[in-house]
Amino acid sequence: MINKVFEINNLDLFYGDFQALKGINIDIENNKVTALIGPSGCGKSTFLRSLNRMNDLIDICHITGNIEFEEMDIYESGYDVINLRTKVGMVFQKPNPFPMSIYDNVAYGPRCQGIKDKKVLNKIVESSLKSAAIYEEVKDRIKDNALSLSGGQQQRLCIARAIAMKPEVILMDEPTSALDPIATLKIEELINDLKDEYTIVIVTHNMQQAARISDYTAFFLMGELIEMGETNKIFTQPTHQKTEDYITGRFG
């Protein structure tokens, strides 16, 4: 068993001439929740997107350094990006279900991988919805359009959609920022359940949330990784003054 899912070495990332990430070194541990915190614009989303190469979609973006996923450099030429994305799922800030039925949303990923067998798909859909703690709410309306769900339900559906791929890692970019406190609580509970099976990397602006759900916390500031460690330690005795300022809210 590999303990480190991701190993990031000297990662620099540029948007054109602008350097958004500077010399990042992080290991992401298996079956743990890692929280990324830091002020707006510090590069959290950018970092997250570089883990499943969604940055490829931004023309002006280029990187140096390397990111190893399961001991393979994912930016090496010839690396199978499609395969990477099936193993490293992503949940976005704004729930983004496809405008199709709940069932089709969850079955979408597996279908794209060529799974056609109805029985197999049914099983995947059911188990994914169950894992995302939304099955009970939607089981009678599985053919309804996903856009008819509430925001919180939509986000759990998006998590179900990611789970359906049976990924190793789920990346979440502020998954609860568009949700009310109750929906947020549900997602947090869900993340707690999911970490037995998945490695989760989550961006959050909510310090309590980071403290509640994560095992490790990484603090970013202006494209640099200031400090990373066990969440307990970061929140009780951070090494850096800036970290302390930020988590205690004394920061700009």
Add this chain to the structure above:
Amino acid sequence: MEIVRKVNNKFLKIKNKNKKEKIDIVVNLFFLISTIISASFIIIIIVFISVKGIIPFITDNNGIGSVNIFKFLTGDVWLSGTAFKSNLYSVGFIIVNTLYIALLSLLLSLPVGVLTALFIAKVAPKKIAEFLRTVIELLASIPSIVYGLFGSGVILVFVYNFADILGIQSKGGNSVMATVMVLALMTLPTITAISEVSIRSVGKDIEHGSLALGATKTQTNFKVILSSAKSGIFASAILGIGRALGEATAVSLVAGNAKSGPTLAFFETTSTLTSTMLEGLKETTGIDYDIRFSVGIVLMVVILLTNIILNYIKKKVGNVDVK
């Protein structure tokens, strides 16, 4: 004194308010008048055509006898008997021809148009996309007579030769196939332009959601983007079929104006409601003239019904039943 001032103030307020309201009323009146003018023109046209078109059915047409409306709507020969002496007109087969041709042309232009739109919106590099967009806009604004001339100069020849290779003798290429091709060509720019806009307006978040699940670009385009844009694509199809149903000039030049039917075979001559109305309109009088207005009523009803049906389907297909 105090009371007087208050009353005075109030009076002033009302007076002021009235002034502004008066402007509002005048402006609204202006809007209303414009609306009435444009609406009344539509109504006048409809009434005029209806009144003219109803004459063959309710008068004895100067001794020829009135036209039987049931036979008119179901028959398969435009005119049985001699012109100006017979009342045996019918458009039944022409209705079938018209719908058949519009449908076939849509079957051709919709897939091509949507794929082109997808290419422009999602695949082509920015500069090429910009260029193609301009070309499509230009094509959409070309008057139909130009398509008609192109049809009779190029498409007829092509169809004639093509039929010849297959061992079929066509009437100079005038045929269902030529008509369908001209109409498909004419509706293609409209369908492409509108589909392209609706494809382009599909949110990036949905596209990224699909790619992040390990879908390829092609899978994303076909499974997510197209289905998200289907409402706009449908709207483009409705406009396209409307243009196909209503086009007269270009169709008259390539249809061959068949006098009986319906024509289903690709290389046979055909006729549509519009081409029938147009043909010889200037050289005829009496019942033969009036009956073209009856065809006009049929055309308006056909277009209206098609629109209602398509809009109904669009609602069923494109809409999300949000609770």
